[in-house]
Amino acid sequence: xxxxxxxxxxxxxxxxxxxxxxxxxxxxxxxxxxxxxxxxxxxxxxxxxxxxxxxxxxxxxxxxxxxxxxxxxxxxxxxxxxxxxxxxxxxxxxxxxxxxxxxxxxxxxxxxxxxxxxxxxxxxxxxxxxxxxxxxxxxxxxxxxxxxxxxxxxxxxxxxxxxxxxxxxxxxxxxxxxxxxxxxxxxxxxxxxxxxxxxxxxxxxxxxxxxxxxxxxxxxxxxxxxxxxxxxxxxxxxxxxxxxxxxxxxxxxxxxxxxxxxxxxxxxxxxxxxxxxxxxxxxxxxxxxxxxxxxxxxxxxxxxxxxxxxxxxxxxxxxxxxxxxxxxxxxxxxxxxxxxxxxxxxxxxxxxxxxxxxxxxxxxxxxxxxxxxxxxxxxxx
Ligand SMILES: [Zn+2]
Numbered sequence: 001x002x003x004x005x006x007x008x009x010x011x012x013x014x015x016x017x018x019x020x021x022x023x024x025x026x027x028x029x030x031x032x033x034x035x036x037x038x039x040x041x042x043x044x045x046x047x048x049x050x051x052x053x054x055x056x057x058x059x060x061x062x063x064x065x066x067x068x069x070x071x072x073x074x075x076x077x078x079x080x081x082x083x084x085x086x087x088x089x090x091x092x093x094x095x096x097x098x099x100x101x102x103x104x105x106x107x108x109x110x111x112x113x114x115x116x117x118x119x120x121x122x123x124x125x126x127x128x129x130x131x132x133x134x135x136x137x138x139x140x141x142x143x144x145x146x147x148x149x150x151x152x153x154x155x156x157x158x159x160x161x162x163x164x165x166x167x168x169x170x171x172x173x174x175x176x177x178x179x180x181x182x183x184x185x186x187x188x189x190x191x192x193x194x195x196x197x198x199x200x201x202x203x204x205x206x207x208x209x210x211x212x213x214x215x216x217x218x219x220x221x222x223x224x225x226x227x228x229x230x231x232x233x234x235x236x237x238x239x240x241x242x243x244x245x246x247x248x249x250x251x252x253x254x255x256x257x258x259x260x261x262x263x264x265x266x267x268x269x270x271x272x273x274x275x276x277x278x279x280x281x282x283x284x285x286x287x288x289x290x291x292x293x294x295x296x297x298x299x300x301x302x303x304x305x306x307x308x309x310x311x312x313x314x315x316x317x318x319x320x321x322x323x324x325x326x327x328x329x330x331x332x333x334x335x336x337x338x339x340x341x342x343x344x345x346x347x348x349x350x351x352x353x354x355x356x357x358x359x360x361x362x363x364x365x366x367x368x369x370x371x372x373x374x375x376x377x378x379x380x381x
Contacts, residue, residue, distance in 0.1 A: 001104045004125030008104075010072045012097050013063040014132050025097075025129040032132045034060055035098055039133045042093055042141045048086055049200055055084040057203045063088060083202055093145065099138045100131030158190060164341040165217065165351065171196040172354035174207040180214070191215075194353070208355035217351075220359050222339045225347060228363060229330040239327055246320055250313060257309045264302045267295045326365055 001007055005023035014035035018024035034055070041051045055062075065082045067073040080088075096103045102125045108117040160182060169178045178194040185191060192214035198207035271292055278288040329343055349362040 001102070001123040002125065004102055004128035006102060006104075006128070010067060012095060013066070013092060014098060015129070016070075027130050027132065031063075031066060035092060035132050038089060038092055039098070039137055039141055042144070043137055045144065048089060051089050052084050052086050052201055053203065055089070056201065060084070086201075093141055096138065098132040099135050100129055101126050102128045158184070161190075161192065162341065164339060164344055165194070165214075166341065168344060168348055169194055169217070169351045169353065171198065171207060171210045172352040172358070172360065173210065174198045176207070178210060178353065210353050210355055210357075212353055212357055217353075217359070218339055221344075221348075221351065221361060222333065222337060224359070224361050225339070225343075226330070226333050228361075229326065229333065229347075229365075232365060233327060233330055239324065242320065242323060246316055249316055253309050253313050253316075257306055260302045260306050260309070264299055264306075267299050267302070271295050322365070 006017075006025050007023065011017045011025055011028070014028055014032045015025040016028040018026050038051060038055075041054065042048075046054075061069070062080060062082055062084045064073060064080045092098075103122055104125075105117055105121045105123040107114045108121060109115075163180050165180075167177070170176065171178055174196060176196055176198050179197045181193045181195060183191040183193065193211060194214060194217060195211040196207050196209055199205065199209055274283065274288055274291055274295070277283045278285070283291070325346075329347060332338070333343070347364055349364050351362075352360045354360075
């Protein structure tokens with residue numbers, strides 16, 4: 001590193017490794033102009049998000065996909081979506097490598113893990129390779145970015161309220177998960193919005209676009225959930241009746257199981273008897289083995305039946321648990337009208353919003369009543 005040797009596994013985007021010396025960087029004529037363009041945009045105060053969208057709209061291959069095409073990356077884990085991301089552009093804008101300098105040793109390995117190393121750990125070698133941009137351009141961009149960063153930090157911020165819909169809300173049009181954005185208000189509480197970033201990050205008009213205020217989403221989802229739970233519970237027996245019925249069902253299963261266990265024991269005794277008869281010469285060799293095989297077959301059938309009954313028993317137990325918890329959820333919703341992250345996570349699989357602001361909720365508990373695999377806790381069973 002001190003001699004200005006490049007020690008990275010792959011050349012930075014915009015460069016390629018010298019085929020004669022893998023520690024030297026050469027300009028990659030295909031991608032260097034992209035790097036230059038990114039810096040020029042940043043210098044012209046084009047916002048980061050806009051740069052990302054420009055690159056995607058121009059159809060420029062994102063670095064990881066480009067390096068896949070050159071064979072530098074083969075591991076599928078390192079290949080992203082193919083679209084440019086904000087962090088990719090940010091990393092490029094922060095890399096001194098484009099000025100022709102090598103600044104290495106930013107990270108070090110501690111206990112087999114890559115961690116950030118301190119400033120004094122940096123190994124700087126100047127003019128080790130051909131620059132893509134000038135020092136002046138790089139410095140100007142760094143200063144402008146620092147200024148923006150400080151400006152945004154200077155404004156005191158209220159903390160974000162927790163996102164109770166985390167990982168659950170998606171764009172019905174393009175499938176992307178919706179971004180939660182805050183609009184700060186001087187008077188009154190901040191306003192939160194959910195919206196689809198596809199148009200601003202991938203390409204304009206590539207999605208019909210979705211936008212909804214969080215309060216509206218909460219109100220609608222609460223109403224949908226209340227209705228759905230009451231329908232689901234309306235189909236079910238009241239809990240105390242369900243518990244009584246459950247007990248009866250379990251007793252029935254227990255009787256069936258114990259009958260089969262006794263039957264199994266009987267067959268085992270018969271097999272032992274057969275052997276004695278065989279030894280005493282009452283049964284021939286052939287007769288003995290034929291009868292023994294018969295009994296063993298019926299023991300196998302019985303044990304299969306016992307196993308199935310045990311499964312039924314477990315299913316009864318877990319059904320009661322589910323019905324109990326659902327009744328509790330419904331009660332807390334109707335009483336306090338409070339939608340919590342925990343409730344959403346337990347009851348809702350996915351929420352989709354379309355460009356006309358229709359909300360479609362996929363429930364987790366639906367399968368309890370509609371699925372065939374699980375016996376429902378309904379009145380008509
Ligand atoms: Zn979308």
